[in-house]
Amino acid sequence: MEKLIQLYDNKYLRSLIQLVPLGIGSAVDVYIKEIIDKIWSERLITFFDQLIEGQIELTDNLIKSENFLHNYFSTVRVVLNTKRREKIILIGKLFNTAINQNIVNKEDDFFESNLKILDELSFTEIEILQILKKLEEKTSPTEEHKNAKLKANQEIWLEFKDIVNNRFGINSNSLDEVLIRIERTGCIYIPRISANDYRPYCGITTNIFSELIRLIKA
Numbered sequence: 174m175e176k177l178i179q180l181y182d183n184k185y186l187r188s189l190i191q192l193v194p195l196g197i198g199s200a201v202d203v204y205i206k207e208i209i210d211k212i213w214s215e216r217l218i219t220f221f222d223q224l225i226e227g228q229i230e231l232t233d234n235l236i237k238s239e240n241f242l243h244n245y246f247s248t249v250r251v252v253l254n255t256k257r258r259e260k261i262i263l264i265g266k267l268f269n270t271a272i273n274q275n276i277v278n279k280e281d282d283f284f285e286s287n288l289k290i291l292d293e294l295s296f297t298e299i300e301i302l303q304i305l306k307k308l309e310e311k312t313s314p315t316e317e318h319k320n321a322k323l324k325a326n327q328e329i330w331l332e333f334k335d336i337v338n339n340r341f342g343i344n345s346n347s348l349d350e351v352l353i354r355i356e357r358t359g360c361i362y363i364p365r366i367s368a369n370d371y372r373p374y375c376g377i378t379t380n381i382f383s384e385l386i387r388l389i390k391a
Contacts, residue, residue: 177217177221178191180218180221186224189245192245216255217252219262220261221265227269230272235278240279240280243285244271244277245268245277247285248267252264254292255292263389266389270389287385290360298351301337301341302355302360302378304340306382308333309329309377311329312326312328319362322377323375323377358381361377361382362378362379
């Protein structure tokens with residue numbers, strides 16, 4: 174932990190690093206503990222580097238507030254359990270926005286809800302959603318009603334499936350299963366089709382996903 178602290182000059186960031194709960198337990202083999210420490214340190218460096226890049230403004234009052242500390246600890250737990258560096262960067266961006274827009278210090282669970290969604294999505298699933306959202310820009314339905322958006326998305330659904338198959342090797346049948354899993358996060362809406370209904374189906378990204386992307390890219 175001391176080596177990690179020495180990487181950063183920002184006194185507030187150093188304070189946050191010292192708060193990271195890294196207790197693994199005395200029963201763990203020393204060699205295994207060193208490996209775990211190395212893995213966790215690399216993940217934390219990726220996260221804290223993102224905070225530096227985002228030029229967050231930390232204050233004594235902020236890092237001592239209960240709401241901030243609760244959301245910070247929740248974020249660190251997710252970071253330590255996240256393997257993909259690319260996803261840790263997204264988590265860092267989300268935390269940056271939460272600080273800069275004072276979301277992280279509010280009483281409600283808005284930040285934690287978005288963090289949970291980001292945690293539940295794999296990086297590949299996030300990319301699949303982003304592909305669909307980008308293709309949706311082609312349809313640009315003027316109406317906000319779900320049925321209008323679904324009808325518009327039928328025009329790009331085959332293209333969407335082809336892109337996903339080419340990029341990730343996920344065929345049409347497997348994609349259906351992936352989308353059902355993603356649907357549990359609320360980031361995509363897929364209407365239920367009866368067994369005897371052979372009309373082509375499609376899905377649409379939701380406002381929940383749009384808000385998540387806004388927070389990450391802000």
